[in-house]
Each structure stands twice: as C-alpha cells, then as structure tokens.
Amino acid sequence: EAQVTQNPRYLITVTGKKLTVTCSQNMNHEYMSWYRQDPGLGLRQIYYSMNVEVTDKGDVPEGYKVSRKEKRNFPLILESPSPNQTSLYFCASSLGGAANEQYFGPGTRLTVT
C-alpha cells in the first residue's frame, strides 16, 4: 500500500532532550516536506527536500533540522526541544522535485514540557 509513515505517533518529552521523528514513504517520491499544525495557524512548512541531499528551509525552520540521505526517509530532528514546539507534525511527499499533489502521513503529536 502506497503510504507515508511517521514514528512515533505520540511523544511527550522534556525541554532540551533531543528527539527525532522519522518519516518514510514507499512511493519513490522526490519531494518531501515537514509541516506543523497549530490551532488558528493552519499548516506551516518547516523544511522541505526536493531530492536526496537537497534540503531547504520552509516558513518556520528555527529549532529544527532535517536530513535526506536516502530518497524514502526524511527525519525531523529537534536538537533541544522547547515548549513552543508542542504541536502536531505532518510529513508529506509528492512525485517529482516540486510541491505537487502532496500525500500526508498520519501525524505526530508532540508535547514538550
């Protein structure tokens, strides 16, 4: 089944404790992206990647890192999480090296205390 998977789905952590949220897609998509969704603010792009080893900042990249060593994986790294990073995170992918029809993962709900 074609899909985007994220792990973990739920995470509660403490300020400053490094964490990684994994994202994997099995559709051979070139483009991958991370978003955060907050009430009243909609979906905001954190980072995106148009292909392997090509990543760039989205609208809200501060406090996040990403890597794209393989086509299928695009992990999101929070080196030192803070409470303002409490949010619902979505990974998405699309075919071609552009932001076309994007397919979303199920989401990761992160709480930083």
Add this chain to the structure above:
Amino acid sequence: GQQLNQSPQSMFIQEGEDVSMNCTSSSIFNTWLWYKQDPGEGPVLLIALYKAGELTSNGRLTAQFGITRKDSFLNISASIPSDVGIYFCAGRVTGANSKLTFGKGITLSVRP
C-alpha cells in the same frame, strides 16, 4: 507572501444538503488542491486542479479552478455524516516549485 483565504472558519449544515466552499487569493496560482482532514489524521487529497476553468468531480465532490486563477471552489452534494472534517485548499504559485500555500481550513459539521 501568498495567502489563501478560506471563510467562514466553521460551517454547519443538515444531512442531505449541498455545501460550497471558496478559496481566494490575491496571487495567481497554477495548481489548486483540496484536502480533507479527519480528527486525529493527516490531510487526504480530494481533488487536484491544474488548468484555469477546469471542473473536476470525485463522487459527490466537485471542484473548479477559477478563470482568474486566483480562486477555487469545492462543492459537496447531498452531504452525509462522514463528510464532517476540516477542508483545506492549497495552491502553488507559478514559478514557486518548492512550496504549497495552504488555507487555514473550514471545519464542516453535518447534523443528522
């Protein structure tokens, strides 16, 4: 930057009714997408539009790419309880291959 406007924030309709949602912008878009998000899930793509004036259906859903390329609408006919959710529009501005712009979504409630 580009913004997509969706209003109202919430809509309440009776089961069986039709409902129409608009998405507008001051910028010209070359792609319009409509997504639905169920509670606790990721957005799911409903319809994609690529040409001005294009009208596309997916079951009870119909969406159109506005002639001016600055708007799109989504119509749901004969609503049912499982239509409940948040409906987002998204678009890509000509030349901006790297990102989609998302509206803030409309929460649809359907009364049985």
